[in-house]
Amino acid sequence: MKLDVIPIHVANQPPGEPGLSGNAPPLLREVVEQVRRLIESGEPSAIDLSALPLTPADLDWLQEKLGAGEIAVTLQASGESTLNETACPGVWWVTHRNEQGAVNSQFIEVAFVPELVKAHPQDVALGLETLEFMIADRQGDAD
Amino acid sequence: MQGPLIDTLARQGVSRRTFLKYCATLASMMALPPAAGLAMAEAMAAARRPSVIWLPFQECTGCTESFTRSHSPTLEGMIFDMISLDYQETLMAAAGHQAEAARHTAMRDNAGKYLLVIDGSIPLDQDGAYSCIGGRSNLDILKEAAEGAAAIIAMGTCASYGGIPKANPNPTGAVSVSDIIKDKPIVNIPGCPPIPVVMTGVLAHYLTFGSLPELDAKGRPKAFYGETIHDRCYRRPFYDQGKFAKTFDDEGARRGWCLFELGCKGPVTYNACATVKWNGGTSWPVESGHGCLGCSEPDFWDAGGFYKALSLPADPLKFAAAAAVVGTGAGVAIGFANRSKKGGAKSAHETTTLDDLEA
Ligand code: SF4
Ligand code: SF4
Numbered sequence: 001m002k003l004d005v006i007p008i009h010v011a012n013q014p015p016g017e018p019g020l021s022g023n024a025p026p027l028l029r030e031v032v033e034q035v036r037r038l039i040e041s042g043e044p045s046a047i048d049l050s051a052l053p054l055t056p057a058d059l060d061w062l063q064e065k066l067g068a069g070e071i072a073v074t075l076q077a078s079g080e081s082t083l084n085e086t087a088c089p090g091v092w093w094v095t096h097r098n099e100q101g102a103v104n105s106q107f108i109e110v111a112f113v114p115e116l117v118k119a120h121p122q123d124v125a126l127g128l129e130t131l132e133f134m135i136a137d138r139q140g141d142a143d
Numbered sequence: 144m145q146g147p148l149i150d151t152l153a154r155q156g157v158s159r160r161t162f163l164k165y166c167a168t169l170a171s172m173m174a175l176p177p178a179a180g181l182a183m184a185e186a187m188a189a190a191r192r193p194s195v196i197w198l199p200f201q202e203c204t205g206c207t208e209s210f211t212r213s214h215s216p217t218l219e220g221m222i223f224d225m226i227s228l229d230y231q232e233t234l235m236a237a238a239g240h241q242a243e244a245a246r247h248t249a250m251r252d253n254a255g256k257y258l259l260v261i262d263g264s265i266p267l268d269q270d271g272a273y274s275c276i277g278g279r280s281n282l283d284i285l286k287e288a289a290e291g292a293a294a295i296i297a298m299g300t301c302a303s304y305g306g307i308p309k310a311n312p313n314p315t316g317a318v319s320v321s322d323i324i325k326d327k328p329i330v331n332i333p334g335c336p337p338i339p340v341v342m343t344g345v346l347a348h349y350l351t352f353g354s355l356p357e358l359d360a361k362g363r364p365k366a367f368y369g370e371t372i373h374d375r376c377y378r379r380p381f382y383d384q385g386k387f388a389k390t391f392d393d394e395g396a397r398r399g400w401c402l403f404e405l406g407c408k409g410p411v412t413y414n415a416c417a418t419v420k421w422n423g424g425t426s427w428p429v430e431s432g433h434g435c436l437g438c439s440e441p442d443f444w445d446a447g448g449f450y451k452a453l454s455l456p457a458d459p460l461k462f463a464a465a466a467a468v469v470g471t472g473a474g475v476a477i478g479f480a481n482r483s484k485k486g487g488a489k490s491a492h493e494t495t496t497l498d499d500l501e502a
Contacts, residue, residue, distance in 0.1 A: 045177070045178070046177035046178065047177065048171050048176070048177045051171055051174060075160060075164070077160045077161035077164050078164070078165070081164055096164050096167060096168055098423065100424075102423070102424050104168040104424075105171040105172075107167070107177055116160055116164065116167075120159050122149075123159055
């Protein structure tokens with residue numbers, strides 16, 4: 001059965017202008033402030049996009065303005081996350097998805113490297129252990 | 144059992160980045176600044192898991208189901224990794240004397256430090272005989288367990304406000320946790336059932352800041368109960384334009400108009416359904432075409448009928464302004480619709496009417 005047989009017209013969007021709310025442009029100014037702070041003091045910051053009254057059109061507008069940069073990071077951690085640098089270096093568009101692919105949260109992160117990309121010293125130490133085991137193992141084999 | 148949380152998580156295959164990502168989302172849901180996500184992750188990673196004693200009283204287990212059957216196990220399921228659940232009748236393997244002994248051990252070993260989670264109301268009539276565990280009344284057990292608790296979390300509307308057991312005529316004399324315990328911090332997480340992530344948020348806050356989150360006048364965390372369903376409802380523009388569904392299958396209902404006249408309690412209900420949604424973010428009651436029942440408010444069961452329109456617009460000022468803008472006198476339209484409901488519905492269809500549902 002085709003869906004349009006069911007006589008229901010979903011009208012989530014109120015008729016008329018669906019698009020821009022006007023809330024996106026001020027965000028650009030905030031990004032400018034944050035980038036300035038990053039350069040001056042090295043202090044990273046972020047804007048929580050899910051917490052703001054932004055329409056899908058607003059988000060598209062923002063994303064288009066900021067553009068796409070050279071680096072795109074994909075993180076697989078209970079669902080996919082993408083941490084993509086925008087055309088403005090130091091400004092990252094971060095999207096966290098759950099296992100079903102739905103967006104859990106979305107941020108603009110202003111940092112030299114997003115926090116999630118960095119490896120934690122404790123994890124690095126664990127990696128070192130693994131490496132050392134590997135070498136010990138090989139030596140064992142060689143003997 | 145003890146040790147930093149991050150080690151426990153690692154042992155269960157939860158990576159640090161998964162945890163960081165989770166905390167970022169949690170902070171966002173709790174309306175905390177983005178930097179709080181990282182702070183939360185750091186504090187919680189190093190935190191020792193708090194001992195939690197979970198007592199079910201006069202309840203239906205719906206609240207427990209809400210968590211354990213949650214569609215995003217990695218998110219809310221993590222709650223069980225964040226805590227050391229030392230007593231939970233529905234989930235624990237132990238039974239009988241063994242279970243009671245486990246509770247007493249946890250209470251003694253963690254005296255003054257454990258979190259007490261309660262779901263269900265407490266019946267007071269007949270000396271509490273309506274609900275007993277191991278031959279002791281809920282009232283008795285609650286008082287004993289509250290004694291050594293650092294804080295109490297009242298899970299669900301029953302524990303928070305009495306809920307359905309307290310509904311008129313309240314045959315068992317049911318009361319809420321805060322009706323009995325006066326000398327401990329209590330956070331209410333109402334909802335029938337409550338939204339799982341609220342519990343996670345409260346625990347995360349407790350682990351990070353060592354305190355309960357900020358509460359509203361009804362003891363609910365403001366981060367999740369700070370706004371009404373109506374404030375965040377995607378059908379709100381239709382309300383403002385005075386466009387209402389009059390029956391569950393009329394043209395307005397099909398177009399997704401506001402459900403106010405069909406009894407939606409969204410305007411007077413504080414909860415996060417409209418933003419967090421249900422079933423892993425799939426949908427929520429209003430999105431599936433049914434008005435909000437007001438389940439996170441005290442006495443929602445006796446609030447005049449699920450299909451009766453609220454007598455007043457939630458915010459008459461806003462409403463009047465909206466009506467003026469639209470120029471249709473929507474307020475008048477509502478009054479008219481209510482008066483003519485019976486006749487109107489009769490003539491329009493043969494199917495179930497509001498009055499049938501009310502009866
Ligand atoms: S009355 Fe109900 S359906 Fe209508 S806008 Fe408010 S919450 Fe949404
Ligand atoms: S929409 Fe209303 S009745 Fe339904 S779960 Fe949310 S608060 Fe409760």
